Amino acid sequence: AKAEGKGRWLRYRQEHEVRAAERMRLRAALETALPHGEFFLEFQPIVALADGRTVGFEALLRWNHPTRGRLMPGEFIEIAEESQAIVAIGNWALSAAVTAAAAWPHGDARCTPYVSVNVSARQFRAGGFTEHVRQVLAESGLPACRLMLEITETLLLGDDEQVWQDLAELRQTGVRVAIDDFGTGYSALNYLRHIPLDVLKLDRVFTSSLTTSQRQADLVDGIITLAQKMRLDTVAEGVELPGEHDLLRRLGCGYGQGYLFARPMSAEAAGRWATTHAGR
Ligand code: C2E
Ligand code: CA
Ligand code: CA
Ligand code: CA
Numbered sequence: 180a181k182a183e184g185k186g187r188w189l190r191y192r193q194e195h196e197v198r199a200a201e202r203m204r205l206r207a208a209l210e211t212a213l214p215h216g217e218f219f220l221e222f223q224p225i226v227a228l229a230d231g232r233t234v235g236f237e238a239l240l241r242w243n244h245p246t247r248g249r250l251m252p253g254e255f256i257e258i259a260e261e262s263q264a265i266v267a268i269g270n271w272a273l274s275a276a277v278t279a280a281a282a283w284p285h286g287d288a289r290c291t292p293y294v295s296v297n298v299s300a301r302q303f304r305a306g307g308f309t310e311h312v313r314q315v316l317a318e319s320g321l322p323a324c325r326l327m328l329e330i331t332e333t334l335l336l337g338d339d340e341q342v343w344q345d346l347a348e349l350r351q352t353g354v355r356v357a358i359d360d361f362g363t364g365y366s367a368l369n370y371l372r373h374i375p376l377d378v379l380k381l382d383r384v385f386t387s388s389l390t391t392s393q394r395q396a397d398l399v400d401g402i403i404t405l406a407q408k409m410r411l412d413t414v415a416e417g418v419e420l421p422g423e424h425d426l427l428r429r430l431g432c433g434y435g436q437g438y439l440f441a442r443p444m445s446a447e448a449a450g451r452w453a454t455t456h457a458g459r
Contacts, residue, residue, distance in 0.1 A: 202258060205254075205255055205258050206258050206261075206262070206264075208244065208245070209255065209258060209259055209262075209264050209268075210264065212242060212244075212268075213267055213268060213271055215245075217242055217243045217244065217245070218240060218241065218242055218243070218268065218271060218272070218275075219241050219243060219275075220238045220239065220240060220241065220272060220275050220276055220279065220446065221238075221239050221241055221443035221444060221445060222236035222237065222238055222239070222276075222279070222294070222443060222444055222445070222446060222448075222449035223236060223237050223239060223436055223441060223442065223443040223444070224236055224436065224440055224441045224449075224452060224456065225237060225295065225414055225434055225435075225436045226434060226435050226436065226440045226456075227433065227434055227458075228415075228424065228427055228428040228432060228433060228434060228435050229428065229433075230458055231440075231456070231458070232456060232457060232458025233292060233440075233452060233453060233456040233457065233458075234291050234292060234293065234434065235291060235292050235293035235294060235295055235325075235327065236280075236292060236293075236294055236295065236449050236453075237294075237295040237296075237297075237329070237436060237443075238272060238275075238276035238279075238294055238295065238296050238297070239252065239297075239443050240252050240256070240268070240272050240297075242254075242255055260299060260301065263301065263305070265299045265301050265302070266299070266301050266302050266305045269297070269298060269299050269301075269302045270302060270311055272296060272297070273296050273298070273311070273312070273315060274315045276294045276296045277294065277296075277315050277316060277319045277321050277326060278319050279294070279446035279449070280292070280293070280294035280319075280321055280325055280326070281319040281320055281321040282446070282450060283449065283450045283453050284450060284453060284454050285325075285453070286457060288457070289322055289324065289325075290322065290324035290325055291325070291457070292325070292449075292453045292457075293324070293325040293326065293327055293355070294321075294325065294326060294327070295327040295328075295329055295357060296326070296327070296328055296329065297329045297359065298328045298329060298330050300330075300331070300333060300334040303330075303334060303341075303342050303345060304342075308345060309345050309348050309349055312326070312328075312349060312352075312354065313352065316352075316354075322353070323352045323353030323354045324353045324354075324355070326354050326355070327354070327355040327356070327357055327377070327378065328349065328354060328355070328356050328357065329357045329358075329359040329380065330346075330356065330357070330358065330359060331358070331359050331360055331364060332358060332360070332361070332363075332364035332365065332370070333364050333365065335358070335370035335374055336364075336365060336370070343373070343374055346374060346375060346376075347375055350375050350377070355377040355378060356375070356376050356377050356378070357376070357377065357378035357379070357380050357414070358376055358378070358379050358380065358411075359380045360380065360382045360416075361379050361380055361381055361382060361402070362381070362382055362384075362385060362402065363382045363384060371405075371409055376409075376411055377411065377412065378411055378412045378413070378414060379402075379406045379409075379411045379412070379413050379414070380413075380414045380415075380416055381399065381402060381403075381413055381414065381415045381416060381432070382416055382417075383416045383417030383437075385398070385399050385402070385415070386399075386415045386416060386417045386418055386419075386423055386427070386437070387417055387419070387423075389423050389426055389427070390420065390422045390423055390426060396426065396430070399427075399430060399432075400430050403430050403431050403432050404431070407431060412433050412434060413431075413432045413433055413434065414432075414433070414434040414435065414436055415427050415432050415434070415435045415436070415437075416436050416437065417436070417437045417438075418435040418436065418437030418438075418439045418440065419437050419438050419439050420439065421439065423437075423439070424439060
């Protein structure tokens with residue numbers, strides 16, 4: 180039994196070392212991925228639950244790794260967030276998303292389809308973020324109201340005056356701000372009192388638990404009511420089932436995103452999708 184325990188321990192150690200080495204290799208490869216042009220974006224529709232029209236798209240990062248092929252953010256974002264690498268990568272994603280959105284047909288609509296971009300706390304803390312946003316918008320010609328920034332609750336924790344000021348400044352130019360993964364972080368709700376926001380993105384864990392019990396449905400109902408009182412639009416993430424769609428709509432959730440409507444797609448496909456799903 181003792182030998183067996185030792186064998187298991189060794190296997191565990193080996194697996195651990197393999198994983199650590201893998202992370203180190205990814206960290207090194209991340210440094211050159213941007214200059215080598217290995218990143219690209221996909222766009223997932225955000226849909227009005229009442230009538231099914233697409234109002235915008237979330238930009239999602241992908242990495243075309245030279246040997247491992249296409250990697251999803253779950254495999255590398257955390258590593259990029261550990262260093263300053265995320266700043267350059269995130270700013271690239273912002274610029275690429277805005278450039279793509281500027282090429283989408285929009286009829287005579289001014290603020291749709293919009294593009295929603297994930298922003299890391301480190302991008303804010305690096306300084307000059309608002310100027311970067313303004314410059315990217317000016318170069319592309321995209322109206323500010325067709326850009327939404329998705330930030331997480333952790334960014335709003337602590338009383339970081341600089342972050343609040345940047346957000347207020349961005350909103351003054353017409354850019355909208357969404358709180359991402361609502362309810363999954365160290366929710367302090369406190370920030371809702373003084374941080375100017377436009378949209379609350381209800382995390383997928385709430386959407387997927389919605390139809391499992393009355394208790395879960397009541398919780399989501401409460402969050403949507405809270406959002407309405409704070410005059411925030413709600414976007415439910417990870418809508419996969421018609422039953423989730425129906426219940427969300429009945430609870431007053433305005434918008435949804437998920438495989439039920441569409442998977443993330445290329446910029447070109449998103450442009451075509453916008454034309455055929457604009458409604459009216
Ligand atoms: P997120 O912001 O919560 O993005 C939504 C994730 O849910 C995406 O995964 C999307 O593909 C996935 N998803 C959408 N609909 C469904 C559905 O119906 N069912 C299920 N099971 N999943 C669905 P993805 O693309 O792998 O992105 C993962 C996370 O990576 C994102 O989570 C976001 O936090 C981060 N991320 C993505 N792009 C960027 C970026 O440009 N910058 C930064 N800082 N983070 C990014
Ligand atoms: Ca997001
Ligand atoms: Ca999210
Ligand atoms: Ca999420």
